[in-house]
Amino acid sequence: MRRLVVNCGQLLTMAGPAKPRAGAQLRAAQPVPDGAVLIEDGLVAAAGPRETVLRDPRAAQALVLDAGGRLVLPGFVDSHSHPVFAAPRLEDFERRIKGQGYEQIAASGGGILSTVRGVRAAGQDQLAEGLRLRAALFLSCGTTTLEAKSGYGLERDSELKMLRAIRQAAAATPLELVATFLGAHALPEELRGRKQEYLRRVCEEMLPAVAAEELARFVDVFCDEGFFGVEDARGVFLAASRAGLAAKIHAEQLSRSGAAALALDCAAASADHLDLLSGEELGSFAGSTTVACLVPGSNYFLGKPYPPARGLIDAGAAVALATDFNPGTCPCWDMRMILSIACTQLRLTPLEALTAATINGAWALGLGKTHGSLEPGKQADLACFDAEDYRELPYYFGSRPAAWTMKKGEIVHALGSLAG
Numbered sequence: 001m002r003r004l005v006v007n008c009g010q011l012l013t014m015a016g017p018a019k020p021r022a023g024a025q026l027r028a029a030q031p032v033p034d035g036a037v038l039i040e041d042g043l044v045a046a047a048g049p050r051e052t053v054l055r056d057p058r059a060a061q062a063l064v065l066d067a068g069g070r071l072v073l074p075g076f077v078d079s080h081s082h083p084v085f086a087a088p089r090l091e092d093f094e095r096r097i098k099g100q101g102y103e104q105i106a107a108s109g110g111g112i113l114s115t116v117r118g119v120r121a122a123g124q125d126q127l128a129e130g131l132r133l134r135a136a137l138f139l140s141c142g143t144t145t146l147e148a149k150s151g152y153g154l155e156r157d158s159e160l161k162m163l164r165a166i167r168q169a170a171a172a173t174p175l176e177l178v179a180t181f182l183g184a185h186a187l188p189e190e191l192r193g194r195k196q197e198y199l200r201r202v203c204e205e206m207l208p209a210v211a212a213e214e215l216a217r218f219v220d221v222f223c224d225e226g227f228f229g230v231e232d233a234r235g236v237f238l239a240a241s242r243a244g245l246a247a248k249i250h251a252e253q254l255s256r257s258g259a260a261a262l263a264l265d266c267a268a269a270s271a272d273h274l275d276l277l278s279g280e281e282l283g284s285f286a287g288s289t290t291v292a293c294l295v296p297g298s299n300y301f302l303g304k305p306y307p308p309a310r311g312l313i314d315a316g317a318a319v320a321l322a323t324d325f326n327p328g329t330c331p332c333w334d335m336r337m338i339l340s341i342a343c344t345q346l347r348l349t350p351l352e353a354l355t356a357a358t359i360n361g362a363w364a365l366g367l368g369k370t371h372g373s374l375e376p377g378k379q380a381d382l383a384c385f386d387a388e389d390y391r392e393l394p395y396y397f398g399s400r401p402a403a404w405t406m407k408k409g410e411i412v413h414a415l416g417s418l419a420g
């Protein structure tokens with residue numbers, strides 16, 4: 001099947017070198033006015049100025065989709081999320097508003113462990129259905145690929161249940177899900193004080209089972225004070241590499257742990273959060289294949305200082321942006337909100353932010369050769385927004401539409417059907 005998208009008032013292809021965009025490359029993309037995209041069998045055949053694309057003989061028999069003068073760009077590749085859970089954490093939310101810290105709430109049985117209780121009690125079908133519904137929300141905001149972590153099971157069968165739910169949901173949604181095994185997310189309640197025993201289970205019981213069913217592409221570790229240390233993470237990465245899983249890490253979020261240096265040392269696909277990265281460490285990302293994945297929605301939600309994004313880019317790092325969608329630190333699935341925070345608080349330019357949320361997100365998932373930009377042979381994952389200029393995406397914020405709006409007793413706006 002051939003499709004020709006025409007009348008893209010502005011087209012951002014994000015075409016460029018086949019490696020993560022680092023430093024100034026993050027702002028090298030050139031918006032194309034009056035662009036077109038030719039698609040064949042789900043892959044991009046050509047993308048660029050209309051007259052160039054129309055010169056392709058294959059364009060003649062293609063089904064035409066008129067973008068109506070709107071903005072078209074690669075679908076967002078959201079490279080960090082925890083989207084499998086049973087319930088939101090509204091209690092934690094209120095406790096934080098009243099002054100308790102994330103760490104304090106976690107230490108008293110709230111936080112991650114409260115989500116663990118919910119996930120352990122839920123069936124696989126329930127978790128998969130919840131994820132399928134959330135996937136539609138991501139798609140509605142222009143995200144076409146989403147990383148999805150386990151980490152709320154914290155024992156073999158519950159971790160496997162989460163990963164199987166991700167696989168089940170992936171078969172039921174067009175959103176592409178890339179699974180990550182995050183067994184080392186927290187110490188389960190029943191093993192309090194027995195971290196080494198839990199890590200043994202992660203490495204010797206869970207990882208081999210995850211690999212045997214090919215349930216995850218990545219392993220991740222929450223490397224932070226009160227959770228797991230650098231040597232713990234190194235051990236998990238070693239076991240993961242034996243099992244064929246690549247590494248990601250939650251690094252320098254709540255404390256300075258040395259996790260970022262470990263990520264670089266192990267050539268992890270990404271080091272994520274990096275809120276407390278030191279000035280000297282900024283430059284160490286330059287020239288490395290490890291993407292610095294920033295998730296400023298969590299800083300916004302927790303009221304914590306933002307990561308040194310400007311310093312990272314200026315020092316030559318490849319920066320990605322992700323939602324970190326999860327019930328505890330960032331209940332936001334809308335990448336446009338993350339773009340807004342990135343521009344207004346992290347001082348990324350709109351072009352840097354969009355590059356970070358598309359092609360660099362793809363590289364953070366090891367998918368840079370097939371996803372994240374509109375170039376011949378790559379997956380035709382596109383998002384079209386009612387905008388004339390790409391800068392409108394981070395400029396307008398909080399634009400989530402209401403399910404319906406009533407004025408003087410009349411429905412004056414409705415998204416889909418009113419039933420349900």
Ligand code: NIG
Nearest residue numbers: 112222250298324326328329
């Ligand atoms: O990325 N830092 C650890 N993991 C998540 C939070 C998970 C949770 O609170 O449920 C994060 O912020």
Ligand code: FE
Nearest residue numbers: 080082250324
């Ligand atoms: Fe996270």
